[in-house]
Amino acid sequence: MTLVLIVALLALGLSGHSVVFVPIGGGASTHVGITRTALLQEVTETCQAVAVAAGHDFKPTGSSPEELVQACLGPTATGEVSGAKFHSALQEIYTHSGLVDRDFVNSAPHHFNSEAFLEGRRLITEGVLAIKANIRYQNFKAARETLGRVLHTLQDFYIHSNWVELGYTEPYINLIRPDLPLDNLADVDTATCSDCSRGTCPNPILPNILKEKKLTSGYMGIFSAAKPKGKCSHGGAGDLTGTAVPRGGISKDECRSDNVALHNAAVNAATAASLQLLQDIRFAAGDKDFLRMMGIARSSVVCFVIDTTGSMRDDINEVQAVLHKLIDSKKGTQDEPSEYILVPFNDPEFGPMIRTTDADIMKREISKLTAKGGADPPEMCLSGLQLALTGAPASSHIYVFTDATAKDIELKDTIVALIRTSKSTVTFFITRVLKRRRRSLRAGSFEDYKELALASGGQAIQVSKGQLPQATDIILDTSTSALVTVLQRARNPGKQETFTFMLDESLTYITIYITGTSISFTLTNPAGVSQSHNEASGKLGTIKTAGNLNRIRLNADSQTGAWQIKFNSNHPYTLKVTGQSIITFIYDFVERFEGPHPGYAVLSGRPQAGQPATLMISLIGRKGPSSVSVGAVSLVTVSGPETESHGTATDMGNGDILVTVDAVPEGEFVVSLNGTDKVSNNVFQRQSTTQMSVSKVNIKAVVDSSAEPGKAFELPFSVKTQGSGGKYSITAKNDRDIHMSYPESLTLTAGKYANANLTIKPPASTPSGTAVTLTLEAKSASGVDSNYVVLRISVVTKITDFVPPLCEVVSVLADDCPQAVSQCGPFQWEFLANLTDGNGTGIEKITLQQGNGNLTYTSLSAPSVQAHYRASCCSQIVEITAVDKVGNVGKCYHSIERSAGPPALSLSLPLWLCLLLSALVGRP
Template sequence: MTSVLGIVLLALVLSGPTVAFVPIWGGTSTHVSITVKALLEKVTETCRAVVEAAGHEFKPTGSSPEELVQACLGPTATGEVSGAKFHSALQEIFIQHGLVDRDFANSAPHHFHSETFLEGRGLIMEGITAIKANIHRENFQAARETLGRVLHTLQDFYSHSNWVELGYTEPYIALIRPDLPLENLADIDTATCRDCASGTCPNPILPNILQEKKLTSGYMGIFSADKPKGKCSHGGAADLTSTVVPRRGISKDERRSDNVALHNAAVNAATAASLQLLEDIRLAAGDNDFLRMMGIARSSVVCFVIDTTGSMSDDIGAARDVVYEILDSKKGTQDEPSEYILVTFNDPEFGPMIRTTDADEMKTEISKLTVNGGGDLPEMCLSGLQLALTGAPASSYIYVFTDAPAKDIDLKDTIVALIRSTKSTVSFFITDISTRRRRSLSATSFDDYKDLALVSGGQAIHVSKKQLPEATDVILDTSTSALVTVLQQARNPGKQETFPFTLDEPLKNITIYITGTSITFTLTNPAGVSQSHSEASGKLGTIQTVGNLRRIRLNADKLTGTWQININSNQPYTLKVTGQSTITFIYDFVESFKGSHPGYAILSGRPQAGQSATLMLSVMGRKGPSSMTFGDVGLVTVSGPEAVRNGTITDMGNGDILVTVDAVPEGEFVVILKGTDKKSDSTFQRQSTTQMSVSKVKIQALVNSSVEPGKAFKLPFSVMTQGSGDQYLISARNNRDFPMSYPNSLGLTTGQYTNATLTITPPADTPTGTDVTLTLEAKSSSGVDSNYAVLRFSVVNKITDFIQPLCKVISVLADDCPQDVSQCKPFQWELSANLTDGNGTGIVRISLRQGGGILTYTSLSSPIIQANYNASCCSQIVEFIAVDKVGNVGKCYHSIVRSACPPALTLSLPLWLCLLVNASVLRT
């Protein structure tokens, strides 16, 4: 497991001591390493259970994340398997550690500072409730982000309190069980620490506090040195209270020569507590949804946004046909989509979004599509696209079918912000109909769709309705696992230009796309063999021309090396080269922050103009990072004369790198990575798809909690510009159309933040677990400069039910089981139990966790549910769980293993404490 942990360990800080409980990567005991260890252990355990339950052997071929994902998906995961989504999911969790320290540095409950135990547990429970509700509604990104914050606070308890000084080695279960009391807390008037003038006291906790097992934590003062008399401090240079008697502090964040044992004990307890929390979430979610939350799924997601107006019957038929082809041709393979999403739009309606993991359900939904109304009017295309972008997983491929302009073109800036935030790729299939309607689809309207496709790295394909079935081959190309981009470029206006690109030996299924009109081109391979645009089937590949699209599928031999394509046109055109490979990378633009625990945070909007740009990259190879080396990383322009700005690389090991680019290119750019695959000794080239540009405007905004239905939520935000002071227009949109109020404009002074507040109010009937994506934009009055922030939060009902389901064992019939286990095969045993939900929200799921028998139960709607278990005497242990409506988990364990203990009594106990019959042990 150590090598797996090392592979996914991200590194964000260049130097510093080996520390724990701070959000920096690179040490051996950090918030991230603790979280990595717990996550990898729980993911591996869950994968093994899922694979073995399906009757297969769980046997990773190696220690890389790619091989772990391959083994987890089972024998159907044939072909290339990308670990990118798994890496991205881990990174979304990890980055929250830094954000807690940056955004909540002065919030005592977020770190269990200053004896805020009840408040800290309240944050943990609020987060757990939101995570479970988000998973239930398949809002996995929101669940991951909340999980990162909750783990940070939970882990801080063991570093910032005196839990391990009191001699405890196991986690404090009451932190994730609010039905259990927090006991023996030191009150405000109780002195807890002695003075430590030398600054190197191993344990400054007062003897009476240790004897009485009183729980305390260090006070932290970033802006003030005040603390109650006799109280412990957190300690460290940033803590002003640590200079006030009693001096020093009890934080175990850093491993020092005088606290090694306590530091290690805190790390171990924090790791065990993290595993305990993850197990609770796993049991509430179920194994499959827990793995989906962690990005363990087949990579491909099929997402359609379809115009259903009267003229679209042929287009809907073509979309239906391609969906059927995907479902039928890829079923049972690694390329079978892991999720299907469908959004329709008309005028004035759009939505709802339908999402499913069931291929047959998707077939049913798309077969029900019918056309109605619409006439010659523009449609709500971008509103439908907004639903898809906020509902689909990040880095999805989204396909829009329409034959009309967008009525809601005012959403264009919001769509661009969502594309950049999610890194999703959007392709448009635009068809022509009658002359009258074709006039309504003006060049300007087509340019809007083309702009959105270009910024996302997608295609804007303009064809006749008759040609549309041929154009949808693009969807078949992209609905595949491990899809990578080798090159993408655009020219407007068009000109003659030669574009070189490098193909590596592991790269398969290479396809070149050119969109535009009046285009000629010549493709040349590394050996100098050429093929022109007029050769539909030549020495290098097959060329398909449909509408404004040229699709070139390369032949499968002798591809390695530097290719070039010469394109000639005086009209705008785009070029994109893709393939299939596990050699890829994920990235984010980041910015550093100072404070007691400095680190890096992901930028929500565009990087700042006039400054260097910093990127965090995680590079993946065929067998993990050891199977490759990387060379140049930089930013490359997409439109206009190509300009590459290479960055300074800091190799943090395990495939993780920091890149600093001092001079950012003008205009739109993407990230380019070059390196070498060691196994084939071939050079590879990869580009990101989403275009980015810089801005002089900056928006800071913070969501600090979930939101209750029916209650107004105030979101403070700040806007600053490094450009000229001016009146800046403020706009905000959310994907749920919840009512909002905010200032329409702000007057900005150069270099100074201006503060404001946005208020959003979810309706009282909003279902718990609903995720909200809020896009906030600031634009100069001239429209020349703008920036955005994309924020996500959850609407969660206030939970009052914290009682786990209860179990009463009614009978166990195991007398026929022989004492000699080798003779067990012909014999059976049975168990009956009554299950009830202690607080009345209702049990929604009962499932078998251990045991080779059959578990049945009566209706879940009954006040008392009777569970019956029947198994061979060879399967002597049973464990099953019950989950209630709000995610409380009860766990029942029972064994008929013979022991020397007297028969135990049948008791009525909480389900997670069901009696272990014929043994004197209670299993929790």
Template sequence: MTSVLGFALLGLALIAGPCVAFIPIGGGSSTHVSITGMALLGKVKEVCQAVADEGGYEFKPTGSSPEELVQGCLGPTATGIVSGAKFHTALQEIYTQNGLVDRDFSNSAPHHFNSETFNEGRGLILEGMGAIKANIRSESYKAAREALGRVLHTLQDFYSHSNWVELQNTEPYINLLRPDLPLDNLADVNTPTCSDCESGSCPNPILPNILREKKLTSGYMGVYFSSKPKGKCSHGGKGDLTSTIVPRGGISKDERRFDNIAAHNAAVNLATSASTQLLEDIVLAVGNKEFLKMMGIARSSVVCFVIDTTGSMSDDIAEARKVVYEIIDSKKGTQDEPSEYILVPFNDPDFGPMFRTEDPDKMKKAISDLKPRGGGDIPEMCLSALQLALTGAPSSSHIYVFTDAAAKDIELKDTIAALIRTSKSTVSFFMTSRSKKRRRRATSSAFDAYKELALASGGQAIEVSKKQLPQATGVIRDTSTSALVTVLQRSVNPGKQETFTFTLDESLQNITLYITGQVTFTMTDPAGVTQSNTEATGKLGTVQTVGNLARIQLNDDKKKGKWKINVNSKQPYTVKVTGQSIITFIYNFVESFEGPHPGYAVLSGRPLAGQPTKLILSAIGKKGPSSMSVGDIGLVTVSGPESLSNGTVTDLGNGDILVTVDSVPDGEFLVIMKGTDKETNSEFQRQSTTMMSVSKVNIQAVVATSVEPGETLELPFGVTTQGPGGTYSIKARNDRDFPMVYPASLTLTTGKYANDTLTITPPATTPSGTYVTLTMEARSKDGTDSNYAVLRLSVITKITDFVQPVCKVLSVQSNDCPRDVSQCRPHQWEMSANVTDGNGTGIETIFLRKGNGTLSFSSLSAPFVVVKYNASCCSQIVEFIAVDEAGNVGKCYQSIVHSGSPRILTLSLLLWLCLLVSAFVVEP
């Protein structure tokens, strides 16, 4: 089915009409994105309801928007400001990977169930499901989302590209998700399947004997060739070269036409139901809370500390420990309680390992166990530790680095910059020096790399003495909060006097200004009231100055309208304005791709110079896009004379916008969005935090599959430049230090790709589910131009166990239960069963899914796990789930409902039972 990036395709098609180079299914109402979104949002609501029931609170979202869904899902801890940005980001990542199957695998029949590749297509689905479960278990949620998007595309294509609908099937083909069930009655290569359709649009060209015999077939697709076996159906459409070969036409139901409306609608409904079945299997395998984490539904941001542990850092470690304790104790039970804690220590020559936990007490212990040791007045492995944090923490995390020395591993600087740009994480450095001599040396050059990386990420580079450090860590308390947004971010180098204007809206809370550098300044509010840096407490706010940082917290009554701040300094300085608000945006720079189903792909590097820059932006408001009106969107310079390049905006619907900027500002730039909040009727402005710039160099590479431990993966890549040709150096690094082989340089000719291959070999001992981040860089000989590509791959042990756990009911004792349910209260019933793992990898977990009784079981390591259940006769149905170590899910169900009971089985319960029968084997 036609795919897109994010929500984009649907809106573009509706606006641009038939001239657009893709055709949305259903005349603009059904695409891979809408099908995937419907299944995901439905499953998220179910899981949120289950979590709320378990937690004893009500799940009552105030509306249907993702923002309101997140607010309701988080329950009592979501009082106050809670952002839906991470949920939006998770959805977009899934949609993006779904769409990229049409770009990266356009000629791969199994990825689309084309050309009767049913076993191969199912193999891709099963491999992907195994990768998703392994990635979630290893907390590699981004990898899980990417795999999920690809798998859903292939599964959905089955219903559009095969004749499953024409065979009058009204339920999804569960065998695609069940390798223990055969794919029966497949048409072989020598069996004709279609009649000729001269017009190319016939209601049902499937041969009558194929329909009568219930033979399963799919259309042949020729992207680069026009041949197909004799008598076979084609996929159809302009992109299929086989569709003009007899039998002509096609059986694809990708789009709704006058001749296939019913078949198209049926394919959409079945694809949606099948997607829901796949998501249900994942939820049962990993659990409700892990599924919600994968979907980006969490209380607040992740708090990540990267801490130098050399001998001179005892004061800094003590302050970091104090801050962590304060955050944990003050924010527990609030919407600002961190959803996860990450700690990465470093020394010389060691760094890591990365420690991560959701348990605040475990984080307290981990940071309390840090002891300064060794080292001295020497550089440390700071950037190696930061690389570990950037690849391990979720996107858009806030990372705080404590160090008093320069980076020994300075060669990682460009890699860190690439990771910052792709992850959109913010990095702040707390740089201390013990002696004046050392402080002068650090200030002059050693800390320059930290300052540049902080600026690139939108963070702070704070230089203080060790005694001043406790006064500077308020930045951590400010930013480790929910719904943090940036209103303004600017850098001035060299220093000069400049006035900055910005708009504050009524939705903003806890507004804070940060100025780094030796400056004087004066703030002016919309009413003309002023306050200078010399007034610690004034009419506008509270000013705290420590080291090179001025931190200004505005008074609560000072918000709405146009503000100004005049700053004067002879030294470089930065200005940043932040606050808390649900109004924000997420964005990705994109490039278009052609093929049978054209669309947009997220750039893994910098946009190309010399051509329009495109981005897709999702605006987020309190109650979704209906609660806000978006105005100008563009790119604004970070430093130098302020330059704003407004983009041409195409509304894609649902708050999603395609922005095309023809004239990109020189140097580094940020994304800026302005509009009106309808809830408060006030104008707002928001900026991104991560700096970006354009390049004439481009790297293209695609990770097509996962890799097994001990095996070598070949990764083809190509490099081109629109600038001068010549020798370009190639550098590649990965965060796991796996062995790699690649060329040190490539010779480029302007406008042409030079192709080569990188190989990477994870050790045989690598745990399944390990997520590897690989950064490649191409740089011109004179160093004036470069670009990067950040790629991610999963290390997955080959799965051989596809057999679900089996449940054998041993006994049911319900004789004491009365037939009249109204008399059930004083009576009990019980059941016992054996659970075995059919393929011997072992049962990992057993849990109760339905029923209000008590579930107990014997040791999970035993060959037969004895399960016992006891409940009131008022609770007459039980279902428990068994998951083996390979992630296979089995369901055990028992009912004591009497046929003559006054209790009425509702239609929904009957349908639920019918679905259950096909999902699990219960032996009497």
């Protein structure tokens, strides 16, 4: 990575006034700034390593995340590659970092307050174990959530302790190494601070504490001013202990005139420590999975949920043939999916979920599907869909193939909650168009599929077996990372209506989908040229019909500006306009929280009725957020009489926009945004796909740790309503079918929280790294009002092995290398080392991190693995990482540079010490 790029990333991450205030919204927050800088630098280094391994150049055209993604994916990324998923991953980490200030505001270990060093270190190390285990099982969302919390706690050590006052500038490696002791901690009876009567002093740490290098941190009291005698306070307006002698505080949260140097030193140390932790996670996960965790992949994830009941016997061969053709058509192209997921379902079985990045493996798994069971039963469709929604990444495209209604209709509310949380799009291919009657109030119907598809922004397509190949073109259209929605509407019953939508210069592959029967429409471009529904090939595009789906692909030279489509039908219909473009936005509904470090937290459920709705929106442009500007943001109803509520936008910096909508529409709505692309000076229109609505019910629940296999995990939760009180039913579902105990109902008093507990016990056989997705719902007795919360519980086996692999340098043969680097060409050098795992869990993988030579090693199953490295004398550095089976990372570094200092020690040393010694003698 060039120095210019490093400086650009640092400037991008640390711009703005450094105060811990807004956990969401860019450079206005120290935690966001530190985390952003560290993440972008580590992602950049990972992308550079991947590029070198693939043999191509890594040349970002700028420092924005969008340009970083484009460069990271290399020369194959010639088409539209969106940075939206990378932005979403970054925001998810920032968000969960910020939530530590809300959910654990009074927890000393989470902030390294009140000298809670051992407890704070335990939170970090247990969190890192969970992250590594989650990545191993491809539970990237759970990994990102935990990563945000861990980074917050790690950074707070440097901000809230006296580490930098003691003169240290490098990270305290012992915080992420539980096998190393935390030394020289001040005990509870040791005074640590002098009195600061004016409240802010440059450095109130006592001289003897500084001389003896005693580690302490400020005591924090939100509800009490009590603290041990002579102890430092955290300080600030929210700390009551700051008024108790010794007064003042040592927190470096804010950059003030009296602590500029200390604040900057703490930020630098926290940034370096964050990089150190991210590198440890990256080396354990591997470069590819680290980038996948960060949302950087060539294209979208495609998920198939397929009915294998007996009634599909005539259809399943056609489904297999269609999907094989689809997979082959994308293989090796720019839009080849980054991952395939398959979930079969039957009755009563569903699953397992099969996921792979290999197209040929997915084709083989699809080929194994066979129809079995009765001729025409309702089946476990929603159970299969639940697995897909919890297993696939957010904003995935999920395609369901079935010919029958859902037997497990009781999961419908859970499915809606998961759709809203994940923002994934679900499209149903229903290969039987005959209407079914409900067998009972609890039985499903095809209308349920239509409602779920509309809620997600997808389609409910009814086709015959022969029409299936034409209908599945929609999968080809949506298998891209750069898919955007311009407009989506639904009418039931249909009526004569004209819809207007804006097409901009950045849009390509513009496609219009219309579902319904006996639908007549006319499409008109900005110049007044029209094409009707019965013109299969006209002046504006090509229309293909399959079942109830009309697919209109506009011509490549379609005019930009305001288009219209006029419907004249009394039958129900849906309309969706999509295209491919880098210009888009991501959003979350948020709520403000107060406390010592106030900010905004993402809502897991629905926004509160009777209150303004608040959204945090991130703009994504071709050259980063600075290349686009927002015009209007509004909430718009999709179905029924169209209402639009405009919001007031506040620029939070770095492309983040806080939007407040005072009058929220009744019913289901989506987010609509207009803006200007500064590159082309074109006005653009974009719309979210997932529908949302408001609720008078509110549920609070926080997952504060991992669960252990075979042990009960207790989750406290609280429910409140602003509506009429009374009995509210409580329902909980999880995607692993693990038994849970919780109250089936709570009696609520308006405006007051009712508290309860849910207990879940993962089976002892649950693999470490499993993520359990839990949906908790509260519903009024009438069923009119409800809300939900979606939580992820990581199941992690208790680990006692924290010792990384060790390295013994056996020999270095570099005598033939000439003194002058210019003469190195014909000569080679060799490096030989023995790698062992101290606690015996075994080495799982060995990777060459630096060096352009050839690395070989003996069997990993042996107690001692011999690594042999040979390289040209022109490549003078080697760094090898060894990862054991629980994710501990050891590093071995050696340089033959003549100016590199003393030769490597030929004795057994922990790899972290090898690395530290190398750094101290001049490693670049």
